[in-house]
Amino acid sequence: EAQVTQNPRYLITVTGKKLTVTCSQNMNHEYMSWYRQDPGLGLRQIYYSMNVEVTDKGDVPEGYKVSRKEKRNFPLILESPSPNQTSLYFCASSSTTEGYEQYFGPGTRLTVT
């Protein structure tokens, strides 16, 4: 089954404790992206990647890091999480020939206390 998986689905952590949210897709997509979704603000792009070792900032990259060492994986790293990073996070992927159709993962709800 074609899908995007994220782990963990739910995470409660404390300020400053480094964490990684994993994202993996099995569709051989070149393009992958991370979003955060907040009430009233909608989906905002954090980082995106056109292919292995190629990443670029979205609209809200501050406080986040990403890496793309393999085509299928695109982890999101929070080096020192803060409460304002409490949000619902989505990973998405698409082929570059049909980039308008992004396939989203199920989401990761992160709470930073």
Place this chain on the structure above:
Amino acid sequence: QKEVEQDPGPLSVPEGAIVSLNCTYSNSAFQYFMWYRQYSRKGPELLMYTYSSGNKEDGRFTAQVDKSSKYISLFIRDSQPSDSATYLCAQVAQGGYSSASKIIFGSGTRLSIRP
């Protein structure tokens, strides 16, 4: 000013009604326009996309783009309770969909169809 503006709703209509959802945008460089549907506790899924101005129809759904007024719409005919979801408009910026692209989403409109 946000690049994409969307009325958050909520919008509640009776079953069978025609629904109109709208977005405005400010960046003339946008060329690809998408509508995503998001059910509660799920990730968004693509509903329709259009390129440049004009209409595109898919079953009960019609997407409309007016580039002169920077206005995009989604119409749902014969609305069903299963259409109850949040609808997000989205545009592709910088370079088009086949190159390195930022994708800008609206904040979403929550739609409820009453049986």
